Amino acid sequence: MQERAKATRRSLLEAAARLFAEQGYAATSVNDISARSGRTSGAVYFHYAGKEGIAVAVVQDRFATWSQLAARYADEAVPPVERLVGLSYDIAYALAEDPVTRAGARLWAERATINAPLPDPFALWTAATTRLLAQARLVGHLNAQVRPARTARTLVPAFFGFCVLTEALEGTAAVTDRLTDWWQLTLPSLRPQPETRPPAGASANSPSSSLPPPGWRSSS
Structure with a gap:
């Protein structure tokens, strides 16, 4: 039963x-x-x-809980910033292709017409992003000037708006490539800055987050 x-x-x-x-x-x-x-x-x-x-x-x-992404979020074998990037591709793919996730996003946009309080999905997204950025800071993979909570409050709405507007202007097929462009612009501001005067003969490399190649699709 x-x-x-x-x-x-x-x-x-x-x-x-x-x-x-x-x-x-x-x-x-x-x-x-x-x-x-x-x-x-x-x-x-x-x-x-x-x-x-x-x-x-x-x-x-799907839209407000993302329980299916918990394993990727908690995978400590992957550096925190790389987890954040990977999660963004999973979410972007779901927003473009998964009917339940797409419905959640549309209902959120139409919430003023619904006679019931809808859960705020962005509080969870922001908290998860804050934790990943804080973990990255602890292991030295985050620019010292970046504040995790403030940065998360900027990244989350910027990411969501980016996905919605890209789909509206270019269609769902363009979202992955544009997201790669977005991270290539965004990641340098998150990474630690190189020493202004590195030792002679040494290069000032900082940790980098691998971006999925063009055409990448989530396996989740």
């Missing part, structure tokens, strides 16, 4: 997400969701208490 209920909830959520991503919150009805999912409208009200409830669930599922 529990497995059946879980499957019903999932099918409703995925059907609603596709509709929200395609046509927006206002243009999607409970009947649309039930028809797309093959379930009854009563099932929507039973499992999610209506369209508002399922909208909140869609935002929480």
